Amino acid sequence: MTSSPEHNAPCHVAIIMDGNGRWAQQKGRPRLIGHHAGAKRVQEIVEACPDLGVKYLTIFAFSTENWKRTQSEVGGLMRLFKRFISAKTQELHQKNVRVRFIGDRVRLDDRLTDLMDTLELLTADNTGTHLTIALNYGGRDEVARATKRLAYDVAAGKLDPKSIDDETLPKYLDTIYLPDPDLVIRTSGEARISNFLLWQSAYAEYEFIDTLWPDFTRAEFEKVLSRFGRRDRRFGAVKA
């Protein structure tokens, strides 16, 4: 093992799992095959977290912009999420994983949101890895929804506008229960953040990896964590 809790592991790792479509296309297969292969990697990376000292793992499964894909790809992804959640609910619970979802549920179908609720409820008291799945999530959408809730509280007299500072908005974000990510990984060679955890990543370290998500193994995850352990994080301050 190249990385371990003793090697200054990031407490919270967030991952943009990109490259499923290209992975499948390179093999002459339909894009959905890539998403299915990607789901297997999700399992492998979640299972690696306790050994590697990663307490919080947040994965970007479906963005607010992903609805622009073809109906058949969106439908296939939604079916995959349902299949994954129903197949993995008991296993995740047995592995002591606590699962939560972020994003706007309004556009998701009832069967999917029921499965999400069941998984969240069943694993609510688990003390192992905190897995957060971003589903119909967009950073700007999250900030807009949070601002709306905050404005309602001001209008209802529950919040004094004079008291608002940079610790106020995070209390309205979907991620209220999460520490900020220490490390954001994006696979597939694209160096952009695509509306992921915009507020929360202010001081995150970034790793842009060429590997396509379905090929991102535990061994590569360990290498990335080990590089993180050697980074000098100053959070805007000067090193003493």
Ligand code: FPP
């Ligand atoms: C981006 O690759 C990936 C997605 C939009 C979907 C992510 C979903 C999974 C990894 C499937 C399983 C997830 C869970 C939680 C069960 P892309 O399709 O944009 O790839 P491309 O850039 O090569 O086209």
